[in-house]
Amino acid sequence: MNLHRPVSGSTPEQLIASLMQVREQLHALVACLPEDGWLGPRDPILNPPLWELGHIIWFQERWCLRTQADGRVADSLLPDADALYDSSSVPHDTRWDLALLPPAALDAYANRVTAAVTARLRGAFTPALAYLAELCLYHELMHIEAWWMAFQYLGYAPPAALTLPDALPLLASRLALAEADVTLGSGTGEGFIFDNEKWRHTVRVPACDIDTSLVSEAAFAAFVDAGGYQLRTAWSQAGWDWRTASGATQPVYWRKSDVGWQVRRFDQWSPLLAGTPMLHVNCFEAEACAAWLGRRLPSAAEWQHATGIDGFDWGAGWEWTRDAFAPYPGFEPDPYRDYSQPWFHTHQELRGGGPVTDARLKRCGFRNFYLPQRRDAFAGFRTAST
Numbered sequence: 001m002n003l004h005r006p007v008s009g010s011t012p013e014q015l016i017a018s019l020m021q022v023r024e025q026l027h028a029l030v031a032c033l034p035e036d037g038w039l040g041p042r043d044p045i046l047n048p049p050l051w052e053l054g055h056i057i058w059f060q061e062r063w064c065l066r067t068q069a070d071g072r073v074a075d076s077l078l079p080d081a082d083a084l085y086d087s088s089s090v091p092h093d094t095r096w097d098l099a100l101l102p103p104a105a106l107d108a109y110a111n112r113v114t115a116a117v118t119a120r121l122r123g124a125f126t127p128a129l130a131y132l133a134e135l136c137l138y139h140e141l142m143h144i145e146a147w148w149m150a151f152q153y154l155g156y157a158p159p160a161a162l163t164l165p166d167a168l169p170l171l172a173s174r175l176a177l178a179e180a181d182v183t184l185g186s187g188t189g190e191g192f193i194f195d196n197e198k199w200r201h202t203v204r205v206p207a208c209d210i211d212t213s214l215v216s217e218a219a220f221a222a223f224v225d226a227g228g229y230q231l232r233t234a235w236s237q238a239g240w241d242w243r244t245a246s247g248a249t250q251p252v253y254w255r256k257s258d259v260g261w262q263v264r265r266f267d268q269w270s271p272l273l274a275g276t277p278m279l280h281v282n283c284f285e286a287e288a289c290a291a292w293l294g295r296r297l298p299s300a301a302e303w304q305h306a307t308g309i310d311g312f313d314w315g316a317g318w319e320w321t322r323d324a325f326a327p328y329p330g331f332e333p334d335p336y337r338d339y340s341q342p343w344f345h346t347h348q349e350l351r352g353g354g355p356v357t358d359a360r361l362k363r364c365g366f367r368n369f370y371l372p373q374r375r376d377a378f379a380g381f382r383t384a385s386t
């Protein structure tokens, strides 16, 4: 199979160990589900965990075991697997109603898939298989992040407390960016990439200045306390439409107490941490706060330009950019065709990675994307000069 993409540098044993270690992270989350948590509430931004776990195992079997050299897909170990767990064909709102495997049967399916994938990596290792194993690894890591988002959204206690940075200044320091040709996208032979990074090209970026760090909870509180959610001029038309339709008057996980704002972090309420990045804002809230500060969101190219300059801190949260998620010139989908393509132009591009993002996904060129109204992501923002 010629996959026309970078070849993984990992050995079979490294891939086997990584897959096992990531599965342990998933099991730690499963162990923290409440008693009625296997299905959980029906919600457009959630999946039932029982479905999602099955989907992760199905995905690994689909790509690492069932993919044939001629492009055909062999049968699953599980009757009806595709009808249950294929995210491209199983409508989201039906996932609570399917005859999903119960947890014990899911464990048995997972064990069979893991054993077969391990045997295949040891016995029939090729660059194409290495690519597919890494695809499954990253896919599972992204679902794990989605589970952390769901734990925050639902107020579940997580497997471990997060270490949040608490040293951001109220007024961010800024870096001057000179006009430059900025390289976006990746080349061949640089390790695993998703199709949306194909291929390397340059774009001209005008001079601006950009914050060295994310906007903090304290800085965002100043916007809220100044009536920012009622200030029509701070919001884009789409942002104002969202604000009025949703009735939002403050960040989603905040409440006002006698002693000031409090934030819910998973199952615990606490005071604002003044120097902690403001997370769980959507793109509209980020744009409005930036506009109120007399600034704007940076473009992805400006953001990537800044990562090459000393003093630019990133990785404390996903960061909304001003860019719609869109294909680079010459884009072609990879074999997992629905990774990027269905979401172009409707989703917004984010960069950086947050407190629940695995280090393997924190690359300055990695392109994340969410619908602009999503508030459940561990996403914040920084600002740039207008």
Ligand SMILES: [Fe+2]
Binding pocket: 055, 059, 087, 139, 143
């Ligand atoms: Fe998935």
